[in-house]
Amino acid sequence: MGPLRVENGEFPTFLLPDRKLVRIEADDVVSARSGSNIRHPCLFCEHSDDGNLLFTAYQLQTKQRHRMGAVVSIARSPLVRTQSGPIRGREYLLNDGRVVDMYMGIPYAEPPLGKLRFQFLNIVGKDEANCLTLNVFTPRWRENTDKKFAVMVWVHGGGFSIHSSSNYGDTSIARNLCVKDVVVVSMNYRLGPFGFFTTGDDVCRGNLGLWDQTLALQWVHDNIEAFGGDPDNVTVFGQSAGGASADLLAISPHSRDLFHRVIPMAGCGECDFAMRTSEAQAKLCREFARYLGWTGEDDDSEGLLHFMQAQPSSRLEVGIHPKKGFHHSQSGNLYFVPNFDGDFFPRPMAELRREGPRKPIMCGTTENEGLFFVALGGFPKTTEGFRRFCNRIFRECDYGSDEESVRKDVYDFYLKDVDPKDRGKVTERMVELMGDYAINAGMMRYVRKMSEIGNDVFFYCFEYYNPDGFGFLRFMLPFKGATHCSELRYVLGKGIFAKFRPNDADLEMIDIMTTFFTNFAKFGNPNGDMSVSDDHQLWEQYDPKQPFRHLRVQLPMPAMADDYQRRRTEFWDKIFARNRAKAML
Numbered sequence: 001m002g003p004l005r006v007e008n009g010e011f012p013t014f015l016l017p018d019r020k021l022v023r024i025e026a027d028d029v030v031s032a033r034s035g036s037n038i039r040h041p042c043l044f045c046e047h048s049d050d051g052n053l054l055f056t057a058y059q060l061q062t063k064q065r066h067r068m069g070a071v072v073s074i075a076r077s078p079l080v081r082t083q084s085g086p087i088r089g090r091e092y093l094l095n096d097g098r099v100v101d102m103y104m105g106i107p108y109a110e111p112p113l114g115k116l117r118f119q120f121l122n123i124v125g126k127d128e129a130n131c132l133t134l135n136v137f138t139p140r141w142r143e144n145t146d147k148k149f150a151v152m153v154w155v156h157g158g159g160f161s162i163h164s165s166s167n168y169g170d171t172s173i174a175r176n177l178c179v180k181d182v183v184v185v186s187m188n189y190r191l192g193p194f195g196f197f198t199t200g201d202d203v204c205r206g207n208l209g210l211w212d213q214t215l216a217l218q219w220v221h222d223n224i225e226a227f228g229g230d231p232d233n234v235t236v237f238g239q240s241a242g243g244a245s246a247d248l249l250a251i252s253p254h255s256r257d258l259f260h261r262v263i264p265m266a267g268c269g270e271c272d273f274a275m276r277t278s279e280a281q282a283k284l285c286r287e288f289a290r291y292l293g294w295t296g297e298d299d300d301s302e303g304l305l306h307f308m309q310a311q312p313s314s315r316l317e318v319g320i321h322p323k324k325g326f327h328h329s330q331s332g333n334l335y336f337v338p339n340f341d342g343d344f345f346p347r348p349m350a351e352l353r354r355e356g357p358r359k360p361i362m363c364g365t366t367e368n369e370g371l372f373f374v375a376l377g378g379f380p381k382t383t384e385g386f387r388r389f390c391n392r393i394f395r396e397c398d399y400g401s402d403e404e405s406v407r408k409d410v411y412d413f414y415l416k417d418v419d420p421k422d423r424g425k426v427t428e429r430m431v432e433l434m435g436d437y438a439i440n441a442g443m444m445r446y447v448r449k450m451s452e453i454g455n456d457v458f459f460y461c462f463e464y465y466n467p468d469g470f471g472f473l474r475f476m477l478p479f480k481g482a483t484h485c486s487e488l489r490y491v492l493g494k495g496i497f498a499k500f501r502p503n504d505a506d507l508e509m510i511d512i513m514t515t516f517f518t519n520f521a522k523f524g525n526p527n528g529d530m531s532v533s534d535d536h537q538l539w540e541q542y543d544p545k546q547p548f549r550h551l552r553v554q555l556p557m558p559a560m561a562d563d564y565q566r567r568r569t570e571f572w573d574k575i576f577a578r579n580r581a582k583a584m585l
Contacts, residue, residue, distance in 0.1 A: 077101035077140075082223040084108070091140070092174045099140040100174035103227070105133045108187070108219040109212060134187040134216050135165055137174050138227045148230035150522040152177065153220060153259065154186040154492075155213060155249075157240030157267065157485075159320040159334045161192045172493030172500075176510060180518040183229035187216040192318040193288065196336035197308060199301035200282025205341040210252070213245055217258040234259040235521040239488055243267030243363070244274035244338070247446065250359055251352040252344050261524055263517065264363045264446070265491075266484060269349060271442030272397075272576075273334050281339035288318075288335070291326040354453055360524035361450055362516070364460030364550070365443050370434030372484035374427070375476035377434075381427040383420040387411060389430070393437065402578045413571050427478045432568065439484070440565050441572030447542055457542040458526050460551040461564060462487040464509050471498020487553075491517055505555055512558065 077089040080103065089103035109132040139149060154173075156163050165186035177184050189195060189212035198206025221231050236259045238246040243264035249255040250262045251269065269275055276284075286294075289304055292315055296303040308316070318335050338344075345352060379389055390407050399406050414429040451457045465482040469489070474480070485496045490513040494500055502510065516526040516539070523529045527537045539551045540560055548564040 077103065080226050082106075082226055084219070084223075089136075092171055094175060094179060098179075100178045101136075101138050101140055101227075102170060102174060103136040103138075104170065106136065108132055108134050109215045132188055132190070132212055132216070133165075134185055134219065135170065136224070136227050136229075137170075137178050137184040137186075138229065139178050139181060139183070140228075142228065148225065148233070149181055149183045149228050150518075151183045151185065151220065151224055151229040151231070151234045152517070152521045153217065153234060153236045154184065155189075155236060155238035155242040155245045156186070157238060157242040158191070159273075160196055160209060160241045160337050161318055161320050161335065163191075164188050167496070168488065169492045169494035176491075176493035176514050177518060180514055182518050182521050183224065183227055185216075185220055185224070185229075187213065189213050189216070192336050193285070193308065193316045194313075196281070196338060197285050198278065198281050198339055198341065199285065199304055200278045200339075201301050203301035204305050205343045206278075206281060206339050207341050207344045210245065210248060210255075210338055210344055213249060214252075214255040214258070217249070217255060221258050232260070233522070235261040235263060237263035237265065237517070237521075238267070239265035240267040240484065241274070241334075241337075244269055244271060248274070248338055248345075251349065251356050253346065253352070253356075254344055256356050259359075261360045261362075261520065263361070263520065264443075265487060266365050266369060266439050266443070268363065268443055268446040269338075270446040270449070271439055273438055274337060274442070275349075276337055276339050278339045278341050281337070284335065288326065292316075350449075353449060358454050358456075360456045360458075360520070361447075362458040362460075362520045362526055363443060363447060364462060364553075365435075365439055366482040366484060366486050367461055367463040368431055368435060368481040368483045369439040370431040370436070370483075371477060371479070371481055372473075373434040373438060374431050374478065375473055375483075378476075379430060379434075381423050381430060381478065383415060383418075383426055386415060386426060386430055386433070389433075397579055399578055406575060406578060410575065424478075431478070432565075436565065436568050436572055441569045441576065444547075444564065444569040445573065445576075448544060448547060451542050451544050456524065458520070458539055458551070459542045459549075459564075460539075460553050460558075461561075462490075463552055463554045464490070464505075466503065466506055468503075469495065469498060469500070469506075471495070473497045487513065490514075508555060509553075512553070 075091050077091045078101065080087050080089075084107060087103050087106055089101050092100040092102055094100065142149075154165070154168065156165055156168050158167075165188050168186065173184050173186070189209045191209060195209025195212065196206055197208075198204055217234075217236070220229075220234060224231050224234075236246045236249055238244075244267040246262050247264045247268040247270075249259070267274065286298060286304065289307060292307075292311060294304060294307045296307070320334065340349070347355075379385055390410050394403050394407050394410075397403075410433070414433050415426070418425050418429060420426070447457055447459050463482050465480065465486055467480050470477060470480065477483075489495045489500045489502075490506070490509045493510065500506075519528045520526045523531075525537075526539050530537070538558060540549070543549065546562065548567055549560060549562050550564045551558050552561045
């Protein structure tokens with residue numbers, strides 16, 4: 001079966017040897033008229049010589065030579081035999097003649113359809129062709145055939161509600177990360193209600209998106225050696241909700257032994273957006289079901305589950321922003337997130353952190369995390385708008401009788417010395433508030449906690465940005481700076497806001513970031529192999545005695561600094577200590 005070509009926008013079907021008809025779908029297709037290229041991969045099913053279904057991952061055939069990379073070949077990659085069947089991919093030719101093999105759309109779990117919606121899934125069988133998938137990017141070169149590559153597993157973000165692995169690159173991963181001698185895996189997992197719906201009891205505990213991620217890690221553990229990867233040297237990395245997922249996977253007894261290092265970027269389990277109590281998440285799920293038309297009693301969990309299973313998928317799709325008619329959050333809080341379920345998280349979070357195996361950690365934030373949220377949220381850049389936003393935040397948090405006092409403390413902390421007529425300064429403080437509340441304070445608590453219990457931690461703040469790299473977002477930004485998602489293009493090589501056309505400075509930052517990330521994956525230290533030489537470490541390990549010391553990632557050269565976010569996170573430690581719901585996690 002050759003590369004798929006489609007005429008008139010129709011997807012074809014193929015008659016396989018056993019006379020079963022299989023429909024092949026693609027996100028983008030090759031036009032018969034123009035010969036334009038497939039942008040996203042699609043999964044082909046055919047029979048191998050031994051009678052098993054053969055999953056063949058076809059990737060784009062492009063005529064464009066990337067500035068940093070190469071070209072996708074029409075040649076197939078070597079056949080890899082896995083526990084879920086044989087798999088063949090496509091090869092990516094680097095300019096120096098080396099090859100990265102790309103295996104796209106590999107099923108790792110049963111299709112979550114019908115009665116399997118909102119249920120735990122199993123590892124995929126050999127006859128499954130439509131299910132949760134992952135992608136493997138592996139260097140073909142090895143100086144020593146016995147040597148295995150370190151493995152990096154990417155968990156995408158998107159507020160636990162949007163995006164997929166395809167949003168974060170394919171060939172860009174091959175030419176930016178794999179070129180530095182690592183195998184990279186990216187995965188898809190259930191999102192929104194599909195991944196994080198719960199009834200709050202044994203009927204549906206929830207956290208299915210995390211269970212999916214765990215299944216993907218189990219698949220990696222069982223199969224990655226066949227791709228040249230080392231199952232005993234696996235790093236999980238993710239950003240935003242993906243960073244929170246990476247952290248939560250590292251502490252759950254169900255997943256923590258499946259990998260060895262972790263890189264949470266701009267998100268972790270300590271961030272306010274990342275977790276709810278089971279009761280709070282179940283209440284939200286009931287409210288959402290009533291919005292859809294459910295009329296059952298609050299304690300009718302079986303009826304609620306059956307109602308949700310019967311809904312068309314289109315009715316259950318929830319983005320980051322509220323659906324029309326269902327305005328749950330007025331402060332930007334996410335809808336469907338992990339919950340403290342007593343199963344994936346069988347004991348309190350602090351206890352799970354203490355009892356888990358020590359893992360090296362590399363983590364950080366951008367300089368202006370809140371800039372992204374202020375731009376997309378459209379918050380008024382006035383003192384009154386600031387006050388209204390504070391009201392929304394703390395109305396939705398469990399501060400009890402302290403709510404009014406907390407609101408006043410936050411308002412005074414950020415605006416007490418600001419002239420209300422200085423809208424530029426008010427906007428800066430709004431950006432600080434959003435970043436501190438959503439990301440910075442939680443990441444700082446995470447760094448401190450994990451270091452204090454014996455983990456080696458490397459902490460950074462990403463400050464570099466290209467002023468021409470914001471795409472559509474530039475029209476909404478009150479000012480430009482490194483913000484939420486800015487660092488991703490320098491790790492994965494793909495822009496989130498706009499197409500990434502790196503200039504010379506960008507290329508320099510890509511080399512810096514990918515070196516840090518791949519060094520950490522290979523050696524547990526972003527500085528490289530310290531067993532060879534430890535004469536100079538650019539990036540110092542975090543020291544709780546210097547709690548705000550971190551690496552400023554900037555040009556011309558990253559450097560250590562002592563004043564993370566001007567120490568504002570100290571204030572938030574006192575605020576979060578008054579949150580009763582957080583104390584229950």
